[in-house]
Amino acid sequence: MATAVEEWVEAQARLAKPDRIVWCDGSEGEAYRLLEIGMEEEKLEGHPVFSPLNHKSWPKAYLHRSHPTDVARTEHLTFICHSDRAATGPNNNWMSPKEAKERLTHLSDGCMRGRTMYVLPYMMGHPESPYARACIQITDITYVAVSMRIMTRMGTFTLDKIRNSSNFVKGFHSVGDFSPDRRCIMHFPEENLVWSVGSGYGGNALLGKKCISLRIASWQGYKQGWLAEHMVILGIEDSKGHVTYVTAALPSACGKTNLAMMESALPGYKIWTIGDDIAWLNIGPDGRLWAINPEAGFFGVAPGTSDKTNPNMIKTLKRDLFNPTLFTNVALNPGTREPWWEGLDGPTPEYLESWQGRPWTGAEGTAAAHPNSRFTVSITNCPTLSKEYDNPQGVPISAMIFGGRRAQLIPLVTESHDWAHGVFMGARMGSETTSAAAGQTGVLRRDPMAMLPFCGYHLGDYFRHWMNIGHRLTRPPKIFSVNWFRTDENGRFIWPGFGENMRVLKWVIDRINGRVSARETPAGLVPRLEDLNLEGITVPKDRMEDLLTVDKEEWKAEVEGIREYLQKYKRRLPFEIDEQLRKMTADSE
Ligand code: GTP
Ligand code: SPV
Ligand code: MN
Numbered sequence: 001m002a003t004a005v006e007e008w009v010e011a012q013a014r015l016a017k018p019d020r021i022v023w024c025d026g027s028e029g030e031a032y033r034l035l036e037i038g039m040e041e042e043k044l045e046g047h048p049v050f051s052p053l054n055h056k057s058w059p060k061a062y063l064h065r066s067h068p069t070d071v072a073r074t075e076h077l078t079f080i081c082h083s084d085r086a087a088t089g090p091n092n093n094w095m096s097p098k099e100a101k102e103r104l105t106h107l108s109d110g111c112m113r114g115r116t117m118y119v120l121p122y123m124m125g126h127p128e129s130p131y132a133r134a135c136i137q138i139t140d141i142t143y144v145a146v147s148m149r150i151m152t153r154m155g156t157f158t159l160d161k162i163r164n165s166s167n168f169v170k171g172f173h174s175v176g177d178f179s180p181d182r183r184c185i186m187h188f189p190e191e192n193l194v195w196s197v198g199s200g201y202g203g204n205a206l207l208g209k210k211c212i213s214l215r216i217a218s219w220q221g222y223k224q225g226w227l228a229e230h231m232v233i234l235g236i237e238d239s240k241g242h243v244t245y246v247t248a249a250l251p252s253a254c255g256k257t258n259l260a261m262m263e264s265a266l267p268g269y270k271i272w273t274i275g276d277d278i279a280w281l282n283i284g285p286d287g288r289l290w291a292i293n294p295e296a297g298f299f300g301v302a303p304g305t306s307d308k309t310n311p312n313m314i315k316t317l318k319r320d321l322f323n324p325t326l327f328t329n330v331a332l333n334p335g336t337r338e339p340w341w342e343g344l345d346g347p348t349p350e351y352l353e354s355w356q357g358r359p360w361t362g363a364e365g366t367a368a369a370h371p372n373s374r375f376t377v378s379i380t381n382c383p384t385l386s387k388e389y390d391n392p393q394g395v396p397i398s399a400m401i402f403g404g405r406r407a408q409l410i411p412l413v414t415e416s417h418d419w420a421h422g423v424f425m426g427a428r429m430g431s432e433t434t435s436a437a438a439g440q441t442g443v444l445r446r447d448p449m450a451m452l453p454f455c456g457y458h459l460g461d462y463f464r465h466w467m468n469i470g471h472r473l474t475r476p477p478k479i480f481s482v483n484w485f486r487t488d489e490n491g492r493f494i495w496p497g498f499g500e501n502m503r504v505l506k507w508v509i510d511r512i513n514g515r516v517s518a519r520e521t522p523a524g525l526v527p528r529l530e531d532l533n534l535e536g537i538t539v540p541k542d543r544m545e546d547l548l549t550v551d552k553e554e555w556k557a558e559v560e561g562i563r564e565y566l567q568k569y570k571r572r573l574p575f576e577i578d579e580q581l582r583k584m585t586a587d588s589e
Pocket of ligand 1: 250251252253254255256257258259276277299300301303304305309436484485493496497498501
């Protein structure tokens with residue numbers, strides 16, 4: 001008798017009509033066989049799906065060039081298809097499940113003709129974790145199959161977990177004809193189903209990531225009493241060897257990966273990496289919040305990654321240990337077959353091919369690597385990987401940090417007064433947009449908890465859910481906000497960032513342990529300058545003061561912006577958020 005998984009896969013095959021079906025076992029050998037197929041058989045815009053890079057300098061590295069219109073998440077083509085439209089909120093595009101299925105059935109009918117359908121059984125989370133989820137994705141491109149092998153725990157053990165139950169999250173993926181007109185990423189939270197056609201890009205196509213581990217999981221968490229968040233998880237070891245675990249939510253391309261594997265500029269401190277993008281948070285029997293990283297790899301932004309900014313990532317990428325490493329839409333030095341991107345160490349090679357494979361001289365005024373070019377690499381290659389990474393229970397969280405990219409106003413670091421104020425701090429976050437999503441960059445948008453594009457239900461209900469989680473925690477983490485991105489009158493970053501961010505994390509730990517006091521501002525509690533370790537830092541003292549000052553007039557405008565934005569969620573906002581809004585408005589007058 002066919003299992004529920006087999007029945008589902010067969011039904012998808014009847015619709016998509018692939019020439020053949022391959023059930024993947026998730027072995028490393030299989031990943032290399034798929035790479036061979038991608039190098040020899042599959043073509044995309046005339047070039048192979050994969051080409052090998054220089055394996056002397058970049059072991060196991062392969063280049064993938066995407067379709068030129070398929071380089072970032074497309075939020076306007078992303079839908080939540082819930083039977084109750086009101087449940088999805090103004091923060092999501094909605095389509096009725098019936099209409100969405102009709103559209104998808106039409107787009108998917110015969111979409112795999114002449115192609116292979118790969119069936120990928122994988123776990124989000126350690127298979128032994130009570131918080132893990134079993135998932136099945138089908139796809140018709142080797143790029144996605146290999147990427148999923150790197151990004152998740154893929155293997156037949158998943159099928160043993162599922163057995164004959166229907167308790168698995170389903171993902172249908174086809175690149176279709178890559179046309180943006182026939183592209184859509186649809187989520188069916190009531191059916192544990194994601195259906196994505198027309199894109200091969202990360203967040204649109206590696207369905208275990210944003211689609212399942214955030215949009216579907218956030219809805220499950222809402223129903224079941226836990227949180228799925230766009231957060232890094234890291235351990236901070238102090239000079240006495242004590243490790244404090246914290247999470248941090250920053251919007252796309254705002255510094256999560258860099259923070260997760262930072263090389264501390266403060267002697268005696270060390271960062272241990274657990275996750276760089278997604279955290280699942282459950283309340284433990286001890287009344288604390290415990291975090292696991294459901295993923296098994298990094299899908300990181302290439303530009304700006306160097307030995308100076310993120311030496312641990314360069315080491316990860318060059319390590320000859322587990323799995324192939326993929327580079328997507330970076331530039332290529334055709335002479336040496338080495339990948340290149342803006343911000344990489346060393347001189348710019350004389351001759352480069354752009355991310356689209358065309359000769360590049362720099363005269364074009366455009367970047368050689370796409371600004372959202374990325375690498376896909378196994379987390380197990382990371383030299384700072386925490387020994388707790390595979391712990392099925394996760395790690396206990398002492399602080400949560402919200403951040404954004406703000407050229408003005410928002411202080412380097414701020415602490416909230418309590419849980420409700422902290423949730424409000426997350427809810428009011430704004431950030432200037434980046435190239436991780438299609439559309440204009442550098443525009444300020446409100447991005448509550450860095451979850452605006454990823455919360456699978458009404459943000460008003462989400463804020464209430466956060467408040468409820470707080471009521472159930474007897475030892476809640478402290479909540480902070482950070483901003484690494486304040487600029488001077490010439491548009492240059494004032495704060496050096498990267499490894500120097502350790503100075504801010506140290507203050508966070510000192511506050512957790514009650515070692516230092518803090519100063520009140522309209523935005524919350526900020527450090528006294530003398531409590532920050534600034535030894536060896538080049539930022540002048542008055543500039544440092546600026547980074548910790550909240551301009552009253554600018555803050556008033558900010559308060560107005562926040563109020564206007566949160567108005568959208570009005571009827572579903574929890575009363576605690578209303579209270580915080582009132583208090584903030586009164587304090588700013
Ligand atoms: P997603 O993978 O899209 O979720 O992005 P992310 O939040 O992991 O961002 P990532 O760490 O990849 O950083 C994105 C960009 O911000 C890169 O170009 C980094 O070089 C830059 N960046 C990261 N941290 C800092 C920092 O502390 N200061 C400054 N100025 N730039 C930073
Ligand atoms: C992000 O955009 O937040 C990413 C990359 O981490 S993607 O997987 O495309 O969502
Ligand atoms: Mn992300």
